[in-house]
Amino acid sequence: MTPPGVVLETEVRPMTTTRYDVVVVGGGVLGTAVAERLARTSASVCLLEAEGDVGEHASKGNAGVAVSYYGGPGTLETDLINASNPFWEELCERLDVPYRRIGGLMVALSEREAERLEHTRAEAAACGVRVRILGAGEVRVAEPLVTPDAVAGLSLPDEGIIDPMRLTAAFASLAAVNGAVIRLRERVEAIEHEDDGTSTVITGAGRYRARFVVNAAGVGAGAVSRMAGGEPLVTWPRKGQYVVVDRAFAGALRQIVFCTHLPDTKGINVVPTTHGSALLGPTATDITDPDDRATDAETIARVLAEAARLVPAVAEAYAIKTFAANRPAGDEPYRLRVDAHVPNLVHVTDRSAGVSISPAAAQYTLDLLQAAGLDAVERPDAQTALPRVPRLRTAPEPERLTEVDPLYGQVVCACEHVSAAEIEAALSAPVPATSIDGVRKRTGAGYGRCQGSLCLAGISFLTAMATGCGPDTVRHTVRGTVGS
Numbered sequence: 001m002t003p004p005g006v007v008l009e010t011e012v013r014p015m016t017t018t019r020y021d022v023v024v025v026g027g028g029v030l031g032t033a034v035a036e037r038l039a040r041t042s043a044s045v046c047l048l049e050a051e052g053d054v055g056e057h058a059s060k061g062n063a064g065v066a067v068s069y070y071g072g073p074g075t076l077e078t079d080l081i082n083a084s085n086p087f088w089e090e091l092c093e094r095l096d097v098p099y100r101r102i103g104g105l106m107v108a109l110s111e112r113e114a115e116r117l118e119h120t121r122a123e124a125a126a127c128g129v130r131v132r133i134l135g136a137g138e139v140r141v142a143e144p145l146v147t148p149d150a151v152a153g154l155s156l157p158d159e160g161i162i163d164p165m166r167l168t169a170a171f172a173s174l175a176a177v178n179g180a181v182i183r184l185r186e187r188v189e190a191i192e193h194e195d196d197g198t199s200t201v202i203t204g205a206g207r208y209r210a211r212f213v214v215n216a217a218g219v220g221a222g223a224v225s226r227m228a229g230g231e232p233l234v235t236w237p238r239k240g241q242y243v244v245v246d247r248a249f250a251g252a253l254r255q256i257v258f259c260t261h262l263p264d265t266k267g268i269n270v271v272p273t274t275h276g277s278a279l280l281g282p283t284a285t286d287i288t289d290p291d292d293r294a295t296d297a298e299t300i301a302r303v304l305a306e307a308a309r310l311v312p313a314v315a316e317a318y319a320i321k322t323f324a325a326n327r328p329a330g331d332e333p334y335r336l337r338v339d340a341h342v343p344n345l346v347h348v349t350d351r352s353a354g355v356s357i358s359p360a361a362a363q364y365t366l367d368l369l370q371a372a373g374l375d376a377v378e379r380p381d382a383q384t385a386l387p388r389v390p391r392l393r394t395a396p397e398p399e400r401l402t403e404v405d406p407l408y409g410q411v412v413c414a415c416e417h418v419s420a421a422e423i424e425a426a427l428s429a430p431v432p433a434t435s436i437d438g439v440r441k442r443t444g445a446g447y448g449r450c451q452g453s454l455c456l457a458g459i460s461f462l463t464a465m466a467t468g469c470g471p472d473t474v475r476h477t478v479r480g481t482v483g484s
């Protein structure tokens with residue numbers, strides 16, 4: 001059941017002003033994590049998201065690596081990675097999000113890269129990360145699919161893979177369960193400051209008076225800061241293109257295979273996903289249009305070639321999809337602080353490791369807000385977990401799930417083994433799927449080799465039923481492409 005605070009469609013209603021302690025702008029992984037953390041306190045919170053679902057931008061199209069190491073020691077980002085990394089198993093258990101600590105292997109293909117690995121080892125160790133140099137023989141034992149040309153490797157056993165879309169949806173759902181108001185399809189268009197130190201956040205559908213505003217608008221954070229008269233924060237999209245390869249290949253992969261980080265690039269990697277597929281990529285190209293998510297043949301050919309240098313068994317024949325997503329790049333790689341000019345505006349952005357820092361970033365944001373005067377005490381009655389939805393593909397005894405719900409007997413997506421029960425759960429979650437793509441994000445239905453050729457009609461039918469649409473008006477994406 002959708003909690004009363006979740007508003008999926010913008011209502012036509014008089015422009016009355018609603019008051020909250022905190023208004024969060026942006027429903028990506030960082031905005032939803034912040035809303036979830038705040039909702040467990042006495043503070044009232046409203047999240048405003050421009051799109052019709054949470055997790056529609058960077059938080060949808062990333063590699064889903066919950067990193068143990070990303071950059072040098074002594075930075076806030078490193079501190080937040082370190083504060084998040086040990087707790088992924090516990091958090092994902094509570095939020096019903098797939099996560100596996102499978103480890104990562106950085107591979108050197110030349111003596112020059114091997115020297116660079118030593119630099120990375122020292123840097124990671126200085127960050128407090130478990131890390132070990134491997135000789136050429138050890139590399140192939142650790143990951144037999146790695147090229148015999150590897151001259152050395154670096155083992156990072158605390159790298160993990162997570163489903164970033166399920167994580168974002170789960171943060172949003174738990175926030176809603178605990179009373180946060182989640183308003184979708186509400187793009188913030190203006191922010192006005194009042195004499196009493198509060199601000200009015202204005203969308204096309206409403207006015208929200210807030211003691212504090214959290215700017216978690218990703219690539220839109222620059223515009224939000226401008227609206228509020230805040231720091232001249234410059235943001236732009238940095239496109240990353242990926243190839244998805246199916247489990248016929250990915251099933252044999254034991255861990256994440258990274259290329260050697262060079263000073264100017266983190267390069268193309270081979271990353272298993274929690275769905276059983278693997279991602280090859282990403283590239284990094286600065287662009288101007290945040291909605292440009294096109295892939296191009298030349299770049300995809302390069303991604304395949306560079307991935308095959310690391311793992312020669314990767315072949316185009318395994319490719320089932322290409323996609324692109326845009327990192328929220330900015331004049332600073334991450335920004336988590338109170339604005340320099342506007343004392344009730346807090347920026348929460350991260351270009352490249354937003355998933356990996358999200359739990360600790362949420363706590364850090366609460367700390368910032370409290371230090372700035374937010375009155376927020378822990379609520380003893382707050383829920384800390386979401387109900388677990390058993391998954392046909394991963395259940396130890398899938399044939400017994402029909403005893404839980406007969407709909408487990410109706411397999412809708414044959415490639416990914418997704419049942420009607422799981423789709424129904426996604427369509428009735430606290431922040432539910434309202435489109436075919438929303439179902440896909442929450443269940444993986446349509447992610448497999450056939451890419452929905454076989455299951456689209458079934459997903460479409462169930463989505464239409466749940467959203468009160470017909471087959472010609474059911475939403476394919478939240479942007480409103482209709483029809484199945």
Ligand SMILES: Cc1cc2nc3c(=O)[nH]c(=O)nc-3n(C[C@H](O)[C@H](O)[C@H](O)COP(=O)(O)OP(=O)(O)OC[C@H]3O[C@@H](n4cnc5c(N)ncnc54)[C@H](O)[C@@H]3O)c2cc1C
Binds near residue numbers: 026057349350351
């Ligand atoms: C190719 C690629 C690979 C990556 N790999 C990893 C990885 O492996 N591990 C990792 O930790 N991180 C990774 N990242 C980075 C990670 O995805 C980002 O750091 C993270 O998703 C940022 O989250 P966010 O919530 O700040 O931004 P977003 O997810 O972009 O969310 C911002 C939200 O704000 C909304 N918004 C914008 N303007 C407004 C407005 N005016 N009003 C209302 N709403 C607004 C947008 O609609 C959007 O939903 C990767 C990113 C990319 C693109």
